[in-house]
Each structure stands twice: as structure tokens, then as C-alpha cells.
Amino acid sequence: MANIKDIAKMANVSVTTVSRVLNNHPYVSQEKRNAVLQAIEKSNYQKNYNAVHLSTGKTFLIGVVLPYSNHPYFGLLVEGIANEALTLNYNIVLIQTNYDKNRELEALDMLKHKQIDALIICSRICDWDTLKHYSSYGSITLCEDTRGRNLSSTFIDHYESFFTALEFLASKGHSKIGYCIGRTSGTNSTQRESAYRDFLQKYNHPYEVHYIFNNCLFLEDGEQVIKEIKKMTDPPTAILVTSDQVAAGMVTCCHKENISIPNKLALIGFDNQPIAKLMAITTMEIPLVQMGRNLVIQATNSKDTTYDQFKSRLIERETV
Amino acid sequence: MANIKDIAKMANVSVTTVSRVLNNHPYVSQEKRNAVLQAIEKSNYQKNYNAVHLSTGKTFLIGVVLPYSNHPYFGLLVEGIANEALTLNYNIVLIQTNYDKNRELEALDMLKHKQIDALIICSRICDWDTLKHYSSYGSITLCEDTRGRNLSSTFIDHYESFFTALEFLASKGHSKIGYCIGRTSGTNSTQRESAYRDFLQKYNHPYEVHYIFNNCLFLEDGEQVIKEIKKMTDPPTAILVTSDQVAAGMVTCCHKENISIPNKLALIGFDNQPIAKLMAITTMEIPLVQMGRNLVIQATNSKDTTYDQFKSRLIERETV
DNA sequence: CTGTTAGCGCATTCAT
DNA sequence: ATGAATGCGCTAACAG
Secondary structure, eight states: OOOOHHHHHHTSSSSHHHHHHHTTOOOOOOHHHHHHHHHHHTTTTOHHHHHHHHHSSSEEEEEEEEEESSHHHHHHHHHHHHHHHHHOOOOOEEEEOOOOOOHHHHHHHHHTSOOOOEESSSSOOOOOOHHHHHHHTTTTEEEOOOOOOOOTEEEHHHHHHHHHHHHHHHHOOOEEEEEEOOOSSSSHHHHHHHHHHHHHHHHTTOGGGEEEEEEEOOOHHHHHHHHHHHOSOOOEEEEEOOOOOHHHHHHHHHHHOOOOOTTTTTEEEEEEEEHHTTOOOOOEEEEEEHHHHHHHHHOOOOOSSSSSEEEOEEESSSSO | OOOOHHHHHHTSSSSSHHHHHTTOOOOOOOOHHHHHHHHHHTTTTTHHHHHHHHHHHHHEEEEEEEEESSSSHHHHHHHHHHHHHHHHEEEEEEEOOTTTTTHHHHHHHHHHHSOSSSEESSSOOOOOHHHHHHHHTTTEEESSOOOOTTTTEEOOOOHHHHHHHHHHHHTTTOOOOOEEOOOSSSSHHHHHHHHHHHHOOOHHHOGGGGGEEOOOOOOHHHHHHHHHHOOOSSOOEEEEESHHHHHHHHHHHHHHOOTTTTOOOEEEEEOOHHHHHHHTOOOEEEOHHHHHHHHHHHOOOSSOOOEEEEOOOEOSOOOO
């Protein structure tokens, strides 16, 4: 395959001139430009981007770290990320970790190794020190509140969001409220737990450990939760479900088990996924696609650290 | 940041020797090796992979072309792709096309430009000539029957699969059968249409155009279909739904509209997604995760062209 | 076992 | 407006 040197020879110019027309630089006479263009045409020349990358030190690649690619939450996030990346002429390297810390570290190493220009971590496992260390090699952007940590982020105030949802349930007369969550670690989960505890304290409700369900990520997990609730002698009357997927699983299961929603059990999902609309699930909307877009903008603006908070919003439907 | 030359100097050896220990080549004395290792340690040296890529002409990157990243079908496929890529030490570049042909061409250009070693096209729009042209730049693997086209692929015999499903419905006494599909173009869709026509002919049923619903991809589309069916004076009694998502939307909608399933309307989904299990949807299972893994194996085996057919399987549940 | 040397293909500074 | 020369960091053929 022809390279820039060949083109130079064919067009009777220097490689510099070829490079100039290739990159639309000024100061090239029309004739030489044409000559180069013709040579390119004739030889079916194609830039070798590895050479460009080595020479410029940039790859126009953004790494995206996420645990699962088949979860609708990340699906929407990636949707936004991919679209914005496209408009900014970046490409996306998908790094699926299955929540394995080593894979997250490998992703960080890619930053070190200059395989990618920036990293977006949609769900973090690493500690902050590690992250800060790696951020010297390239921009790292997170999807959780990082204020005070000097790393850019796009996030929801999950404390406020959770509290809002809880207050809504309280206003409907619920006092025995539980919640489902994907994992208990992580900033987002911690914020939610604080909101939950503060809420209980405010209303003087007891903290019932078995009202909290961990590892709730997929549809099937919703089924599991309902089964557990059925076994309880004093079950919750309402549940905050941090994923519409899981909420949908619960609704379907309740249907089968003849548990009336919202009379017997009230549900508030999160995200406002299509399934929530279809199944008329009351939910806290989270603008995932926009957040995805924003993440890319931050990741490519490596100069300044920004903390962009997005708003969630209660969408009342029929499960409360 | 230190480079291989610096290390060579520090360790008092040549760059070749450094390269040798870096790449675990034999023929390096233990002392020199140690010296190099120490220098690497001390200087916090990191390989620059762009240089490696330029020098070796490989990137260990596989491009994955798909229309939407938030569709469960592709979610599962990518799940498999990402996992196998990991084990083979490849990374994935996600290219979301939204079915825009230009983006598919851009992906093909990445192959030309050596930004990626191979390309997996999960859902194709390009014509075969274009594809064949680009395949000279790197391996292209498809997710549809490509036999006779000299391009590797992992696929389902959608003709057989569709026919099986149709026969099952016939055995249950259905004669007015329709189907929903994502798009009418593409090998997979064509195969299904042939099966459908052959089936009608076999049983001497008329071809009713309005029994075929196009653009059915997401949950919401299922709702739409049901609405259309409700308007019909002579509606189908059974429908093949090429996506469990859409089938789930239909089931939910029928529930709302008090259309009894399977009595009034029978449904067969495709994929066997978790939602199909949860909602007890009869479905044709497609081993998407395994297929994803296989695609990567083919993509990285650029030597020989292979056509790997996977089996689909009817899973009887409660919608027929 | 080890080092010298020549690329890989392009960008860019500096001189003209 | 143009080109020569240098560098980006690493690999690998070749010589010893």
C-alpha cells in the first residue's frame, strides 16, 4: 500500500507538501495541491492512522468502562456516549469489566499506554488514589458525584432523588418502605443509603435490614425480591427500585402471584426506561442519554475539571 | 516519560535487549534481564502502544458495527463479543450506526486506515461488492448467512427457524398467521420471508400483506402492532415476533386491552431473552452470547473463511 | 547471547 | 510557498 513518500514521489513534491494537503494546511499552491490530489486518487492512498497516532500522540479513542453491556441502564448511557463521540470524531473502546477490578485496571493501563486519550468510567470499583494516580496519564471522567476529588463527572444527586421518592411514598401514607439496589458500594449507593436513613429518622421509622435488597440489577432479580417479600411476616408496603428493569420484573411477578399493585405493594422505579412507560411504572426519570453525551464532552475537554449535575424527576404512573 | 532508549541507557544494554525482555523473548542473560527490569521499575516505564502498532502493523482492536447499543439483541451479542475479545487480548471498538450507511462505511475505512485489525458487522446495510472490496484490508465477519460470498460469518438458519415456528403454530390449529420484523432488508429478513411464503404455499393459505409488520424492534413497537391488529376486521390469530422485546410489548398491551393470550392471539418470540422467560413467552432461542464469542474467534482467525451455523430451538411456554 | 541498524508512516520545525 | 531533516517509540533482520 502506498504511503506518503510514494505520493510525494508521484506528485514530484516533498512529503511535507503531501502532509499539508492531507491535513488541509494553507500555503500550498493550487497546482501542487492538484498534483498531490491526483497522485492520491491514482494510487488509492490511505493514511495509516497508527503512524498519525504515534506522531501526534493522540488516538481519538475514548475508553468506556462498564460492568455489563447487556443492561438497559448502560445501553442508554452508551447510546448517548456513542452519538456524541461520533459528532466529536472520536471512537469508543468498550471495556466490559463484569465488575472485575483487574479489568478496570487494565482500562486504566490503556490510558498509560496511550492506546486511548481518555477514559469514561460508568461504574467504578477502583479506589480514588488509584484513579488520581492514573489521571496524570489522561483525562478520567466518572458517572458519580466527584466533587472535591478533582476528577470530572456527570451525575445525579442521588441523595435528593431518593429522598424525593421516599417523601412521595410517605405522602401516600406508606411507612414501611424498603429499597432494591444493584450493589451497596459506590458513591451512588452510599448517597441513597444516607437518604434512606435520614428519611427513616425524620419520620421516626425503624431501620429494617430485610427491607433492603442487594444485587438487584436484572429482570430476574425482581422476581427474587417478590419471593422474599412473600415470605415475610411483616413485609414492606412500598419499595424503591433503583432500576426499572427490576421493577418490571417485580410487577410481572406480582401479577402472577396475585399481589395487587399498588394496593398491596407500591413501587417506584428508576431511569424511566421504555419498559417503565409500557408497564405504567411510576419512576424517577434519569436523563441517561444526555448524561452519556455530556460524559464525552467532559472526557474530551481534558483541560478543566467540571462537575455536571443532572436532574432526576418523578414520573407518576400507576404503581404507587 | 521514559522510552525504550532511556531504559537501554540506564541498563547499559541495547534497545534490542530491552525489547527482548519486554516481549519475553529468549536469549537474554539473567543479569542483563535483571538490569533492564530494574531500569523499568525505577523509571516507571510504560510501553507506547502506538509505536508498537505502527511497528507491528497490528492494533489488537476489533471494530463492532451495530445499529443500536440499547437493544437487548445487540446487548447479548456484544456481551459475548466483549468476553471473547478479552480472553484473546483484543479490545472492542463500538461503532453505532443507527442504520446510517455512511457510518458503516466509516467503520470499513477504519480497516483501511489500520485503526482496527478486523471488523464484525452485526447488522449490515452495505452491499456485497463494497464489503468484498474492503475485505482486502482486513478480515470482515458477519452475522448472517454468507455462504458463497467468501466472507466469514456466524449465523442462524432463519429459514428453518421460521419454518419450525410456523409449523408449530399450524400444529396448534392456526391458519391466520402474521409476523413482525425489524426491517425487511437484509439476509435474515429475506430468509424469513421466504420461509413464510413457502409455508403459506404448503398449506394453501393466502398471503395477507397486512399480517406483516415492519419496523418492530423495541418494546413500544409491540404496542403499536396490537393497536393495528385491533382495527382489523379479520385479524391474525397468531404472530411470529422476531424479537422478544416486541413480543413482551405485545403481551403487556394485550393485557391492558383484555386480549387473551394465547386464546385470542398466539405469540412466538425470538432470542429467548430474560424477559421472555419472565413473561412466559414461547420463543425461538438464539444463542447470542455464544455467537458473539464465535464472531470474535472468526474475526481474529483472518486466515480462513468459515461459515458457522448455530442452532435455534423452540422453547414452549404460555403464549401459544 | 547481544548490539547495530534500518525501517514503520507521518508531522513538524527550521531554513530557504 | 516549499522541502530537508528530525523525531515519535518500538520491532526485527542481520551481523557478530
